[in-house]
Amino acid sequence: MMRFDFGALALRGFTALMMLFLIFPIGVTLLVSLNPREFVLPPTGITFEWFRAAWTSETFLRGMSVSLVLGVCASLIANALALPAAMALVRCDFRGKAAVNLLLMSPMLIPTTIFSLALYIYFVRLGYGSGLLPLLVGHVIHVMPYALRIQTASLHRFDPSFEEAARNVGAGRLRTLVSITLPVMRTGLVSSFALCFILSWNDFPISVFLAPPGWTPLPVELFSYIKFQYDAVAAALASSLIVLSAVAMVLIDRFAGLRRVMRS
Amino acid sequence: MPDDAIQVDAIQKLYGTMKAVDDVSFSVAPGEFVSLLGPSGCGKTTSLRMIAGFIEPSGGSIRVHGRDVTHLPPEKRDVGFVFQNYALWPHMTVAENVAFGLKLRRKSRREIAAKIEESLSVTGLSGYEDRLPKQLSGGQQQRVALARALALEPELLLMDEPLSNLDRALRVTMRRELKELQARMKMTTLYVTHDQEEALSMSNRVVIMNGGRVEQIARPYELYETPASSFVADFVGITNFFEGTLMRCAEDWDEVRLASGQVLHARAGAGQGGQPGDAVRALIRPERVTLLSGPEEGANILRGQVMLAEYFGAVLRYSVRLDSGETLRLEVHNFDAILENGTPVHVRVPPEHLRVLPLDGRA
Amino acid sequence: MLRRVLPPLLPALLALLIFVALPMLWVVRTSFNELVDGAYMVEALSLDNYTRFLGNPWYLVNTLWFSVRIALLATAISVICAYPVALYIAGTRGLLRNVLMSLVMAPLLIGLVTLVYGWIVIFRGGGLLNSLMIALHVYDEPVRYMWNIKGVVILLVYIGAPYIVLSLLDSIEKISPYLVEAARNVGASRWTAFWKIVFPLTMPGLYAGLVIVFSLNFAAFAVPLMVGDSKTQMIGLVIYREALLNNDLPFASALSVIMVAANTLILLGMGALFGRLILNKLEVKQ
Numbered sequence: 001m002m003r004f005d006f007g008a009l010a011l012r013g014f015t016a017l018m019m020l021f022l023i024f025p026i027g028v029t030l031l032v033s034l035n036p037r038e039f040v041l042p043p044t045g046i047t048f049e050w051f052r053a054a055w056t057s058e059t060f061l062r063g064m065s066v067s068l069v070l071g072v073c074a075s076l077i078a079n080a081l082a083l084p085a086a087m088a089l090v091r092c093d094f095r096g097k098a099a100v101n102l103l104l105m106s107p108m109l110i111p112t113t114i115f116s117l118a119l120y121i122y123f124v125r126l127g128y129g130s131g132l133l134p135l136l137v138g139h140v141i142h143v144m145p146y147a148l149r150i151q152t153a154s155l156h157r158f159d160p161s162f163e164e165a166a167r168n169v170g171a172g173r174l175r176t177l178v179s180i181t182l183p184v185m186r187t188g189l190v191s192s193f194a195l196c197f198i199l200s201w202n203d204f205p206i207s208v209f210l211a212p213p214g215w216t217p218l219p220v221e222l223f224s225y226i227k228f229q230y231d232a233v234a235a236a237l238a239s240s241l242i243v244l245s246a247v248a249m250v251l252i253d254r255f256a257g258l259r260r261v262m263r264s
Numbered sequence: 265m266p267d268d269a270i271q272v273d274a275i276q277k278l279y280g281t282m283k284a285v286d287d288v289s290f291s292v293a294p295g296e297f298v299s300l301l302g303p304s305g306c307g308k309t310t311s312l313r314m315i316a317g318f319i320e321p322s323g324g325s326i327r328v329h330g331r332d333v334t335h336l337p338p339e340k341r342d343v344g345f346v347f348q349n350y351a352l353w354p355h356m357t358v359a360e361n362v363a364f365g366l367k368l369r370r371k372s373r374r375e376i377a378a379k380i381e382e383s384l385s386v387t388g389l390s391g392y393e394d395r396l397p398k399q400l401s402g403g404q405q406q407r408v409a410l411a412r413a414l415a416l417e418p419e420l421l422l423m424d425e426p427l428s429n430l431d432r433a434l435r436v437t438m439r440r441e442l443k444e445l446q447a448r449m450k451m452t453t454l455y456v457t458h459d460q461e462e463a464l465s466m467s468n469r470v471v472i473m474n475g476g477r478v479e480q481i482a483r484p485y486e487l488y489e490t491p492a493s494s495f496v497a498d499f500v501g502i503t504n505f506f507e508g509t510l511m512r513c514a515e516d517w518d519e520v521r522l523a524s525g526q527v528l529h530a531r532a533g534a535g536q537g538g539q540p541g542d543a544v545r546a547l548i549r550p551e552r553v554t555l556l557s558g559p560e561e562g563a564n565i566l567r568g569q570v571m572l573a574e575y576f577g578a579v580l581r582y583s584v585r586l587d588s589g590e591t592l593r594l595e596v597h598n599f600d601a602i603l604e605n606g607t608p609v610h611v612r613v614p615p616e617h618l619r620v621l622p623l624d625g626r627a
Numbered sequence: 628m629l630r631r632v633l634p635p636l637l638p639a640l641l642a643l644l645i646f647v648a649l650p651m652l653w654v655v656r657t658s659f660n661e662l663v664d665g666a667y668m669v670e671a672l673s674l675d676n677y678t679r680f681l682g683n684p685w686y687l688v689n690t691l692w693f694s695v696r697i698a699l700l701a702t703a704i705s706v707i708c709a710y711p712v713a714l715y716i717a718g719t720r721g722l723l724r725n726v727l728m729s730l731v732m733a734p735l736l737i738g739l740v741t742l743v744y745g746w747i748v749i750f751r752g753g754g755l756l757n758s759l760m761i762a763l764h765v766y767d768e769p770v771r772y773m774w775n776i777k778g779v780v781i782l783l784v785y786i787g788a789p790y791i792v793l794s795l796l797d798s799i800e801k802i803s804p805y806l807v808e809a810a811r812n813v814g815a816s817r818w819t820a821f822w823k824i825v826f827p828l829t830m831p832g833l834y835a836g837l838v839i840v841f842s843l844n845f846a847a848f849a850v851p852l853m854v855g856d857s858k859t860q861m862i863g864l865v866i867y868r869e870a871l872l873n874n875d876l877p878f879a880s881a882l883s884v885i886m887v888a889a890n891t892l893i894l895l896g897m898g899a900l901f902g903r904l905i906l907n908k909l910e911v912k913q
C-alpha cells in the first residue's frame with residue numbers, strides 16, 4: 001500500500017530546488033550565449049555569433065593562450081613532482097609517513113588569499129616581482145596536492161607485480177617506468193592532468209595576485225571585462241569555459257572518480 | 265654440488281624481528297622439478313622472490329649455475345618467473361607481452377616472431393597473439409604468463425602458485441600439461457605451492473617448509489612414507505598420531521607404550537637411536553591399518569568400535585574408538601558393505617609401517 | 628630506508644619548503660616591517676601594523692567582526708541547503724545519482740568568474756529576476772541583489788554548499804542501513820529513526836564540512852571583490868586591496884597573520900562547542 005509520504009516528497013522537492021539553484025547561473029549563461037536577441041526573452045533561435053565574437057576577440061585570445069600555456073606547464077610540473085612522491089608514499093613504509101602526506105597536502109589547507117600574498121611578497125623580496133615565474137609557481141603549488149591525491153589513489157590500485165615482471169624479463173628501472181608503469185597508470189595520469197589543468201585554467205584568486213602585466217590569464221581578463229559590460233560576448237566566453245570544465249569533469253570522473261578527488 | 269642449477273645457501277629474510285625466511289638451504293639440479301611446499305605464510309613466496317631478486321635477502325647466498333646472484337638486480341638474473349596473478353601487462357597484447365623481454369635482448373625481428381610463435385604454440389595459444397589479457401580466460405592468461413617466461417629460455421623457471429587462481433578441474437588439467445611440458449623441455453623448475461597433491465604429483469623432490477624453516481627435503485614417496493617430523497607427517501596426507509614412551513629398542517623389534525597403556529610393536533630401528541624412556545610419537549597412515557574380518561590374537565591387534573564411517577566412493581574411512589581410549593582412522597579400498605556406527609571391530613597396525621618420531625618441541 | 632624514501636619525496640618537499648613554508652614565514656616577518664613613503668617598506672620590528680588594525684574600532688567592527696558574521700551566516704545557510712540534498716542523494720542510485728553529483732560538483736570545478744557572470748545576469752538591477760518579478764507585478768522597483776551583502780552571501784553559499792554535501796555524504800554512506808532498519812524494527816517512526824540514529828551519525832561529516840566552508844568563507848576575497856560593495860569589507864578583500872592597490876605589504880601581512888589567528892581561534896571554539904553539544908552525546912549513545 002502506498003502511503004502519502006510527506007517527508008520523502010519534501011526532501012525530493014527541496015533537492016530539486018537546490019539543483020535548480022546550482023544549475024541556474026550555468027544554464028542562464030549558456031542561454032544568453034546562444035540567444036540571438038542578446039538578453040531579450042524568449043529566444044527566437046540559436047546563434048553562434050557571440051561565440052564567434054568571443055573567439056576572435058584579441059583580448060580573450062591572448063588570455064586563452066596565457067591560460068593554456070600556464071595550465072599545461074603547471075599541470076606537467078605538478079604531476080612530475082607528485083609522481084615520485086606518490087610512489088614513495090604508496091610503496092614504502094617509513095616513520096612519519098602520515099606527517100609527510102599531510103605536509104604535501106598542506107597547500108589545500110592554506111587560504112588562497114594568504115598563499116598568494118605570501119608568494120607575491122616573497123618574489124617581490126627576491127626581485128622577481130613581475131616575472132612569469134611567480135604565477136607559474138603559484139599554480140603548480142596550488143594544483144600539486146590534487147595530482148598527488150589522484151596518483152596515490154591510482155598507485156594503490158597498481159599491482160607491483162607488473163613492474164616485477166618487467167624487471168624479471170630484463171628491463172631496468174627506467175625502462176620499466178616508461179614501458180610498464182606509466183602506460184598502465186595512464187588513466188590515472190590523464191585524469192590527474194585534466195584536473196590540474198582545469199583548476200589552473202579556471203583559477204582567479206592566485207592569478208589576480210601574481211599575474212604580471214601583459215600575461216593576464218583568461219579568468220582575470222574575463223573579470224575585467226564584465227566589470228564594465230555583461231554582454232552576450234562575455235556569456236559566450238563563459239559558456240566556452242563551462243563546456244571545457246564539463247569535458248574535464250567527465251574525463252576525471254571516468255578515470256578517477258570525481259567525488260573522491262574533490263573532497264577536501 | 266657446483267653444477268647445480270640453483271644453490272640456495274642459508275638465506276634469511278627478516279621483517280623487523282620477524283623471520284619470514286630463516287636459514288633456508290636447498291639446491292635444484294639441472295632439469296629437475298623441485299617444489300616448495302608448506303602452509304600459507306611459511307615463507308615460500310619470500311624465498312622464491314629472493315631467488316628472482318625482487319627481495320634483498322637479509323643473509324645467505326644464492327647461486328645460479330655457480331654464479332653468485334645474491335645481490336644482482338632482477339633484470340641481471342637469467343631467471344623466468346610466473347606470478348600467482350600472472351602479472352600480464354594489461355596494455356599489451358599477448359604477442360607484445362611475450363615479445364617485451366625479447367626486444368630488450370635486441371633480438372632481430374625474425375627471431376622475435378619465431379620465438380613468439382614457438383612459445384605460444386607449446387603453450388597451446390596459437391591464434392591468440394592479438395588479444396589483450398583481459399580478453400582471455402584465467403587458464404589462457406596462465407598460459408601466456410608461462411609463454412612469456414619460456415620465450416626467453418631462462419636457465420631456471422620459478423613459479424609461485426601458478427595454478428591457485430584456477431578452478432579445480434582446470435587446475436588438474438593444467439598440472440599435467442605443465443609437468444609434461446617441463447619434462448619435455450627439461451626445464452629446471454622451482455615451483456611454489458601449498459597444495460600437497462600438486463607438489464607430490466609434479467615434483468622430483470619436495471622442500472617442505474614451516475615457519476620460515478625447511479622441515480624436510482625428499483622425493484615425494486619418501487616424504488609420504490618416511491616423514492622426518494610430525495609436522496611433515498601431518499601436513500602431507502592424513503596420519504594417526506599417538507603420544508607415548510619408547511619402551512624397548514632391540515634387534516628384533518622396538519616397543520612403544522601409548523599414554524593409555526596400550527603397547528605397540530614397531531620394526532627394529534624405528535626408534536631412530538632413541539633411548540628407552542624417551543617421549544615419542546607413534547605414527548601410522550590410515551591406509552596402512554588393516555581391518556580384520558574377525559577376532560585374532562597377536563601383537564598390534566587392537567579392539568574398538570566404529571565411531572564414524574566416511575564414504576568417498578573409492579575409499580571408505582572409518583574412525584575407530586579403541587578400547588584403550590585412542591581414536592584411530594583407517595581406510596579401506598575394497599569393501600562390500602559399510603559398517604554401522606557402534607560395530608565392534610578388530611584392527612591390526614602393521615609394525616613395519618609404524619613410525620616412531622622423537623617428541624620434539626616443534627608441532 | 629631513508630636513502631630510498633627521501634630522493635623521490637625531495638623535489639615535492641623542496642618545492643613546498645621554498646615556495647610555501649619560506650614565503651609564509653616571510654609574511655610573518657614582513658608584518659613587523661614599516662611602510663615608508665617612497666620606499667616599498669623598510670625592515671623594522673614594530674607592532675604598528677597590528678595596532679593599526681586591532682586598535683581601530685572601525686576595522687574591528689566593519690572588517691573582522693563583519694567577516695566572522697558573513698562567514699557564519701553563509702556557512703549556516705550552506706548547511707541548511709546541503710543537508711537535505713545529501714540525504715536525498717544518499718538514497719539514489721544510477722543515472723539520477725550521477726546527474727545529481729555532477730550538478731553538486733560543478734560549482735567546484737567551473738571557475739568562479741564564469742559562475743559570477745551567470746549570477747550577475749540573473750540578479751543585477753535590470754537582470755532576469757527583476758524583469759520577471761516586475762513583469763509579474765510582484766514588486767515595481769528593481770531589487771538590488773548584487774553588489775551588496777546579499778550578493779556576497781548568495782555566492783558564498785553557492786560555492787560552500789557543495790563541499791558540505793560531499794562531506795555529509797561521506798558520513799551518511801558509512802551508516803549501515805541496518806541501523807535504521809533495526810530502529811524501525813523496534814518501533815521507531817521514520818522521523819525518530821532519522822533524528823536519533825542518522826542525524827547524530829552525520830555529525831562528524833557535518834563538522835568536517837563546516838570547518839572547510841567556514842575557513843573558505845572567512846578568507847574569501849574574490850567573491851566580495853566581484854559582487855560586493857564598499858560595505859562588504861571582508862578581511863580577505865582588505866588584504867588584497869592593501870597588498871595590490873595600496874602596496875602596503877607590511878599591513879597586508881599583519882592582516883594575514885590576524886586572519887589565520889582568528890580563524891584558528893574560531894575553529895577551536897567551534898570544535899569545543901561541537902564536541903560538547905553533539906559529538907559527546909553521540910559517544911554516550913553508541
Ligand SMILES: Nc1ncnc2c1ncn2[C@@H]1O[C@H](COP(=O)(O)OP(=O)(O)O)[C@@H](O)[C@H]1O
Binds near residue numbers: 302306309
Ligand atoms: N613485506 C612484508 N613485511 C612484513 N612481513 C611480510 C612481508 N612479506 C611477507 N611477510 C610475512 O612473511 C611471512 C612469509 O610470507 P610469504 O613468503 O608470502 O608466505 P607464503 O608464500 O609461504 O604464504 C608471512 O608471515 C608474511 O606475513
Ligand SMILES: [Mg+2]
Binds near residue numbers: 305308309310
Ligand atoms: Mg605465497
